[in-house]
Amino acid sequence: MLEEALALIEEQGNAGFTLREVARRIGVSHAAPYRHFPDKRALMTELAVQASTALAAQISAALEAAGSAGGDLRARFLAAGFAYVRFALEHPAPFHVMYSSEVDPGDPRVAAATSRSLGLLLGFIEEAQRAGAFPPGDPMALAVPIWAMHHGVATLAASGALSKAGPAELRRVSDDAHARLLDGLLAAPGPPRA
Secondary structure (H helix, E strand, C coil): CHHHHHHHHHHHCHHHCCHHHHHHHHCCCCCHHHHCCCCHHHHHHHHHHHHHHHHHHHHHHHHHHHHHCCCCHHHHHHHHHHHHHHHHHHCHHHHHHHCCCCCCCCCHHHHHHHHHHHHHHHHHHHHHHHCCCCCCCCHHHHHHHHHHHHHHHHHHHHHCCCCCCCHHHHHHHHHHHHHHHHHHHHHCCCCCCC
């Protein structure tokens, strides 16, 4: 059911599918999905939890691989940024579901899955702050622009705006954008100017 829902989302978008259509496509009665999910929002929430968990695992693996290869702060930062972009390209439907307004943000599983990804980013920022590479202060103040960069490049890539870029060029574009952000964070001595 979840796989078919993702296939429908990929074909028609979040708003374009119903539980009835999922049931029809998997060959069960139109009431069968309601045994597992009380409504479409519950199904979307489950998909978002799975997607957030998978995204966190992909970012964690990228950070670990860059670190075990002797990667410094920059190499790990770029690896994590590209892992986010790569997830959006490889899993477009789950990527869009994670940020859908049809997901229940009050579901504790959504909060837990989201905090895993955010926890990776906050942990990285805190490590960089302890090393003196990032300015001191609330790590969340740095997490927002970093997340915005990850998400912006990923959304552009997933929407096809960067479609002329092949895999190597896309990696270069992602690394360049993230490196410029990192350079700005490393140089940021205080609050932004008005």
